Amino acid sequence: MRIRGYYRQLDAPYMRAKIVCKQFGIEKTVNFLVDLGAAATIIGPRDAKRLRIPYNQLKLVEGGVSGVGGRAETCLMPETQLVFRIETGNFEASFHHLLVLEPVAKTLSKDERLIPSLLGRDFLNQMALLTDKRQNLVLITDEFLTV
């Protein structure tokens, strides 16, 4: 199975996936920055608004989540699937809980507007990740690659 991504602005590797959370009737497509520096996959504030996530119905992560920009309030979205495009159709990855960054105020700050959703190690470490900007190649596969 192979999931192909693409390079975007600032030469950053991205993957797109459909986020499905039946409990809250969410089914929307999101671009994820492929980020081995992120311990977990997380929905950024701009995408969270697009998804219309009902924060008041979600559990908060105690102590929040820390990143380069500091500590942020983070919620847990239950029983969520990310559906990726593969050669033969689609591949579904299930998350018991998916992290969601909560905007500080109703209107997003300038920084929050720019923060992407991240595809983190909780997903990436189950697969092999191959990137090569020279060939515009971003690939996640369950194959065992040998070098």
Next chain:
Amino acid sequence: MKTKTLEQKLDQFEADTIWFDQHYEKFKEQYPDQFVAVYGKTLIDHGKSLDALLRRLQKKYGEETGDIVVEFVSREDVILIV
């Protein structure tokens, strides 16, 4: 109208994202510090308020809103380290 498959929707989302990136410099001049919405390789709406933009998209496109690329166009060049 023929309903798109999930694969077709994901392919279109990728194509629209790449189209947005290709036109980013033009959008910076035309819509600085605004959110823009791209669908079918066309800019379909823009505005300073994300909430207002999403409301308009929902009203006009209904369920299809979930497959519309919505991005922020920053006036300044920002190096993002996450």
